Amino acid sequence: MQETEGLISPKGEGLPRIITDFVVVGSGVAALRCALTLAKYGDVHLITKGKLVDSNTFEAQGGIAVPLSPDDSPEKHLEDTLAAGCGLSNPRAVEILVKRGREKVEELIEWGAVFDRENGKYHLSREGGHTRNRILHAGGDATGKEVARVLISRIMITRNITFHEFTFAVDLLVGDGKCIGLIAFREREGFMIFLSKAVILATGGAGQVFRETTNHRLITGDGIAMAWRAGVEVMDMEFLQFHPTSLYIAGTARLLISEAVRGEGGILVNKFGQPFMKNYHPDGDLAPRDVVSRSILEEMLRTESTHVYLDVSHLPYEIFRNRFPHILKACEDVGIDIRKEPIPVRPSAHYFIGGIRVDEEGRTSLPGLYACGECADSGLHGANRLASNSLLEGLVFGEIVGETVGNSEKEKITINSIPYPSKYPQGSHLHLDLEDVKMSLKSLMSRNVGIIRDEEKLQEAKERIDFWWGYIMNREFFSPTGWELQNMLIIARLMVEAAYLRKESRGVHYRKDYPEEKSEWCKHIVLKRGCKPIFIKGG
Template identity: 45%
Template sequence: MIPRYIVNFDSRELPCQFTECLVIGSGIAGLYTAIRASNKLAVTVVTKKKRGDSNTELAQGGIAAAIHDADSPALHRMDTLEAGAGLCNEEAVEILVTEGPDRVRELIEMGANFDRHGKELAFTREAAHSRRRILHAGDSTGEEIQRTLNRKAEENTRITLLEDHSVIDLITVGGECLGALVWSEKEESLEIIYARAVVLATGGAGQIFKHTTNPEVATGDGVSIAYRAGAVVTDMEFIQFHPTALLLPGAPRFLISEAVRGEGAILRNIHGERFMPNYHPNAELASRDIVARAITSEMVRTGSNNVFLDLSPIDAEKVKKRFPNIAKTCGLYGIDIAREMIPVAPAAHYMMGGVKTNLNGETNIHGLYACGEVACEGVHGANRLASNSLLDGLVFGARIAEHIIRVLNKPMPNKVDVVFDRLKPGDVTIDYEWLRQQIREVMWDNVGIIRNESGLRQALDWFEKSEHILEQQIKDICYVPVVNMLVLGKLIANAALQRKESRGGHFREDYPCPDDEHWKRHIDLCKEDL
């Protein structure tokens, strides 16, 4: 059984502080929510490492918004629904594409510098978009957005940002969230932060897989924390694997932006043959799930560990100007991207599922909200449209802030008496670093790009045999993410086994076709189900 809390504690003995709004996470979703909420509320933002240690910081391609005269929210809506493979919440998508342009304009007013042609914004195209609607800042768009939001938050006297503060669990009483149990790395101690509203904006979970484009902090903490507190999670089987991550010995799995293919780059196998037209009419601009599976199939067919991304169809001067960060990083490993092909392979990238919310970011726990990658309001369906993720954080972060300010009728909580002492003394023989690597291996081998019943059952068996670790007091707080990964892995594998079809980011080779009659629906999970 998954315990309610993963450390023993007595709230009466812990120091505490109070804030009107507690935001957990400092990427685009967390900071933008905090900035908007601070118009009326005192906000505390906690982040487990440093501000900027997030997927936002690493986002290359850009942010999608129907701002160009040749574009429209209706077209953006159509593309998003098409990518979502029948599982998008159409109302959520409508909100995303209609409110998105104003949120992006606000970001520009805050000082975000996107690329321009003269005085006009420059737009690029990515896979599955019917128009050039991606605003970008070279190939470091996320870094520019993070810089902008960091500066705005730092200037704001109503926002307190606590770095090196890890949320261990949410404090709940009677189906209501009252705050969070937090570990301060500086003080090396637990404390409780009480709040009228708590917003989960903890980002993604790519580190649960052996190969990922995500930073080390992306361990799926928010989903596991919410699940233990009784929140419903949904669509956990839908994981997006980015088709093109750098694959070189000794090099990190550095993301090679989809915008490279949007500008004209093509994929070749180890024999130099272009192969994507054999897999889909849209070739390199097919949706990410199709391209990732095509690359995987091509590697199996040719007995190789990678394919190549060929940028030679793009003007060499444009390559260096448009993709300076990619050029610089590949150059460190001796690759001139304007002249030489880049070895690439798929890697885990984005989680479409997450904590289930309504259109205002509310979960089933009163006072608990979620936005960004940790949340699932249904906008991405079974497969996220490229560059919709940053927009998602802005749009639904703003809606959460508005709801807390105008609608949430909840007083500041008082201190509560919560005593949890059910965990056994920690087993010093548990090697948590080994456990972390095992989780990543099990997930990549059995719950990866191509799945089947045998592999999924093997994964679930492994997680169930490892679950006894959750019954023990963790020996070092730094290993909390490993415990969260154990919970998360079981959730993903369980949902993937249940869904006996292939759709979007979930592909079952034993059920290779979509089955709308039985599976055009969502899989919700809560603690009672497992």
């Protein structure tokens, strides 16, 4: 049996224990929806390292893709999703998403979600890669906030869900080949043990591994890294989607400028005010995200500029104000009058397509451990996620994983001693400036493992990460700051390894030394700690 690896040394048998039916880690749409389903089957403890609202879901401006118009259908949605995935999408997972999506959105509406209407009907917009208007929005550009509001309100009134805010899940506990819980840390109480029939990871992606990101500051790849340390398979780690347009103002957070702005007629222009997207793709500003991000970067290089612009000055101001109030306020806060000047934008790390390898019901390669949402990878998105499919994914697969766990994990936990990870850091007295290492890692990843990659850059990244690995991963830390950095290093190393292996360009993974898509690379790369890579046929 493979030994597990942890970030902390064994803490003995005296730690506080919480014994429950199910533990869910995360507080985004997938975690919340999964917890609500699990509550039908037993007691649920939901762990999140910030507040319940500290998630990418809460900050999501984009909408929910769901076919509601007469000229649309689940079949058309399926076709668009498969096309975006560049041959690597799992058709079974895609079919589940599009067939169950509408009922999950209607359920959300029954629970009190309010989506935008126009003339009495739901207002549906169009985003890149979609052939129909099917993007449902709330509050103009605050869809995620509305989804989170409704789900959190349900959590609050569900009797057998207990949530633990500001609680960091550190290491999984594996006994006799099964995940039986985890060790967590909270500032005031210190370390604590959660024991359960099953653990469900719904911790989100890993955008904070990059300098430029739209992700919440807490999204550091913790769940994926924790699973990998426990010997769980991860897949597609080379595929990270960059959002083409984040607000680019020095010193400010990279606020996402929703793709719906271009769907409503916004035009990308270079520093000379010239539209350029038609030079790169026939769909122009509504080309798929990977194409738009790469085109923006190439235009920035061509014009020797740090960014491009999104021109909305020709759009009716009142319509823009109603549709995008959050974006409008952000622009006004930094002195941009959208009626007179374009919005400076550039691509930022946005959505992690790779993650913990799961089947269509969220099972990982470790019994007792499940995953859903952005940290999980069933092959749903292939090599490139279709815009506005992620909130829908959380709703659909959050429920599916909850049902799967509730129906299959019935055996109560009985243990004699805590099965701490068998490998762990041995300690170090070296003083480290963790923030300096973290910023250096983020800059390296943005520079070398970003939108355009090549062997030289990837090799340089590998060598640098290996250097940091030598003295960061062998040290035991006693706070989330250190554990986050260790998790980020794991994610970075896995990304570089997979990107180096994939000697082609496909979807969001573009290598200028291998610029063509190759049929022999229509396969997934699966990585497991201590093992050689596994290649699995895609599609």
